[in-house]
Amino acid sequence: MKIAFTTKGNEWDSEMDPRFGRTEFILIYDEEKDELTSYDNRTIADVAHGAGPQTAQKLFELEPEVLITGNGPGGNAATVLKEAKVKIYIGAGSGTVKEMFDKYKNNELKEFAG
Amino acid sequence: MKIAIASGKGGTGKTTLSVNLAVFLSETYKTNNIVLIDLDVEEPNSGLFLNGKLISSESKYRMIPKWNPEKCTLCGNCQKVCNFHAVLKLGKKIAVFNELCHGCYACSELCPTGSLPMVKEKMGELKQFEVGNINFIESRLDIGQEQAVPLISQTIDFVENQFDDDSIFIYDSPPGTSCPVIEATKDADIVILITEPTPFGLHDLKLAIETMDELKQEYAVVINRANIGDDSVEKYCKERNIQIIAKIPNDRKIAEIYSKGELIYKQIPEMKEELKKIGKYIFEMKNGEKR
Structure with a gap:
């Protein structure tokens, strides 16, 4: 299974980014391959409109089954993620990626209701 | 002659000035070519101060791809x-x-x-009222619609087609300095920026002035709630050589009259004096216009 995180860096020890649309990085953990890959989303800072759907579209292409983030996506982004059938867990806006992954494994994160 | 009443800061008296000015001008100059247009389509409220007779109502549409x-x-x-x-x-x-x-x-x-293909999507309603000898146009965005600009633009097109070029158009504009304000002010002959003499008022006035400079618009300032705050707005306008055409006093009675939805100048002589100054300014400009 592939798990996506919104983050401020590209390592397990990186801080989470609480924002969805304007997250600096998207980190993908592939459980089967035990492999961590990152997507640099920082050009989104120059986008005035539609950051949410654009980041969501990127996620659509990366095809994770699960997204772990902070505040959760807005309406438009949520529509895209629903289309991509991504399960979204929120409340993971602060702390490191590793800490939030552990929380997810222990069922301590809240599922985004939309 | 198109006069846009705008402000950087919200709640400084755009609607109060627009409505009172429109009625004052039509009474004082015995003219029936005053057109008041509420372009604050996200929450139009000029109508709260006017008892008009509904003349027409039409749905407005924008085009989106399907x-x-x-x-x-x-x-x-x-x-x-x-x-x-x-x-x-x-x-x-x-x-x-x-x-x-x-x-x-x-x-x-x-x-x-x-x-x-582009298809029609309804975005709001445009209503035309007669208030005495004033024509009043109000556009209102539908709930859930996020973009004010297309409706503002269509409303301006409507009034320009509907009324004589010789009319005096008063545009009650939206607050702020973003796209809706630019749409409402860009084709005006003069923009009256209303502010209050406080640090907040000055801060947002500066933003509005910056916007108007960028648009190469002519503008003048009206100070509302004069005598509160400080003299920083006046100092700034003096330094920048910006004309202050009127100062509306700060008076509890004005707030009381406003809260009842009545016209201020009919009960407050000082307000009438200030409107006279604005009227004089507008007519001097209108008559001196070189087209």
């Missing part, structure tokens, strides 16, 4: 040309986010298979 999957080859050109990420290719689907669409037609016109 995906037709039949001939679509999923080339993705549409999402490439959209500056607002309103059109996205999601796997084997094209999704259109109506709220993000600015109606530019790019995706539709540049689609090689014509799979994104």
Whole structure:
């Protein structure tokens, strides 16, 4: 299974980014391959409109089954993620990626209701 | 003659000035060519102060693309040309986010298979009222519609077609300095910026002035709630050589009259004096106009 995180860096020890649309990085953990890959989303800072759907579209292409983030996506982004059938867990806006992954494994994160 | 009443800061008296000025001008100059237009389409409220007779009402529409999957080859050109990420290719689907669409037609016109025809979407209502000898136009955005600009633009088109060029158009503009304000003020002959003499008022006035300078607009300032705050607005205007055409006093009675939805100048002589100054300024400008 592939798990996506919104983050401020590209390592397990990186801080989470609480924002969805304007997250600096998207980190993908592939459980089967035990492999961590990152997507640099920082050009989104120059986008005035539609950051949410654009980041969501990127996620659509990366095809994770699960997204772990902070505040959760807005309406438009949520529509895209629903289309991509991504399960979204929120409340993971602060702390490191590793800490939030552990929380997810222990069922301590809240599922985004939309 | 088009006069836009605008402000950087909200709640400084745009509507109060617009409504009182419109009625004052029509009474004082015995003219029946005053047209008041509420362009604050997200929450129009000029009408609260006017008892008008409804003359007409029409729905207003904007154009947005609608995906037709039949001939679509999923080339993705549409999402490439959209500056607002309103059109996205999601796997084997094209999704259109109506709220993000600015109606530019790019995706539709540049689609090689014509799979994104533009369709009408209702965005609001335009109403025309008669208030004594004033024509009053109010446009109101529907709930859920996020873009004020298309409705403002269509409302201005409506009044320009409907009324004589010789009319005095008073545009009660939206607050702030973003797209809706620019749409409401860009074609005005003069923009009256109303502010209050406080640090907040000055801060937002500066933003409004910056915007008007960028638009190469002519503007003058009216100070509302004069005698509160400090003299920083006056100092700033003096330094920048910006004309202050009137100062509306701060008076509890004005707030009371306002809260009842009545016209201020009919009960407060000082308000009438200030409106006279604005009227004089407008007519001097109108008569001195070189077209």
